[in-house]
Amino acid sequence: IAGITQAPTSQILAAGRRMTLRCTQDMRHNAMYWYRQDLGLGLRLIHYSNTAGTTGKGEVPDGYSVSRANTDDFPLTLASAVPSQTSVYFCASSDSEGGGTDTQYFGPGTRLTVL
Amino acid sequence: GQNIDQPTEMTATEGAIVQINCTYQTSGFNGLFWYQQHAGEAPTFLSYNVLDGLEEKGRFSSFLSRSKGYSYLLLKELQMKDSASYLCAVMDSNYQLIWGAGTKLIIKP
Numbered sequence: 064i065a066g067i068t069q070a071p072t073s074q075i076l077a078a079g080r081r082m083t084l085r086c087t088q089d090m091r092h093n094a095m096y097w098y099r100q101d102l103g104l105g106l107r108l109i110h111y112s113n114t115a116g117t118t119g120k121g122e123v124p125d126g127y128s129v130s131r132a133n134t135d136d137f138p139l140t141l142a143s144a145v146p147s148q149t150s151v152y153f154c155a156s157s158d159s160e161g162g163g164t165d166t167q168y169f170g171p172g173t174r175l176t177v178l
Numbered sequence: 179g180q181n182i183d184q185p186t187e188m189t190a191t192e193g194a195i196v197q198i199n200c201t202y203q204t205s206g207f208n209g210l211f212w213y214q215q216h217a218g219e220a221p222t223f224l225s226y227n228v229l230d231g232l233e234e235k236g237r238f239s240s241f242l243s244r245s246k247g248y249s250y251l252l253l254k255e256l257q258m259k260d261s262a263s264y265l266c267a268v269m270d271s272n273y274q275l276i277w278g279a280g281t282k283l284i285i286k287p
């Protein structure tokens with residue numbers, strides 16, 4: 064693989080169910096990010112990780128959790144999905160540690176529908 | 179609060195030039211990015227400006243005025259494949275990207 068991969072590509076989920084969106088990068092980037100993109104709104108940061116072992120909250124963290132056990136993987140978990148979490152989720156990475164301005168590169172996205 | 183404004187939609191003709199504007203108000207400034215996003219796809223990086231002035235990269239150029247909180251993306255010799263959304267994003271004092279809602283560019287033959 065080259066770049067960032069996300070899984071699944073799309074998912075329909077019943078409200079109240081737990082769901083983990085997977086993100087893997089092979090560029091050895093330090094920083095990783097999770098965004099959601101909704102029609103008419105800009106990308107909104109959910110959680111981020113400046114380096115393996117650390118995570119931080121973004122603009123819209125409620126209802127989501129992340130972990131960063133290693134450099135390559137950054138899964139996003141919805142503990143109990145609600146319809147307002149219906150969105151397109153993008154994972155991104157950059158070769159910075161929170162103090163730099165390196166470009167963010169995006170995965171292909173996961174389209175999630177919560178019914 | 180932090181705010182990024184850009185037009186919702188623009189239409190242009192194949193072969194022409196189009197300018198997409200972006201104004202911003204953020205807590206701190208560590209650079210401005212432009213991304214392109216085709217429908218159903220991921221955003222892809224186009225340009226980065228941190229100093230005032232024009233950065234040219236092939237058919238695309240990006241301009242920044244920090245004193246005015248203003249940037250534009252200039253696309254020349256438009257091609258049908260340029261039909262996409264163009265996203266403006268500013269890196270704030272916490273090195274987080276604040277994103278505009280994007281400008282959908284429609285290219286007509």
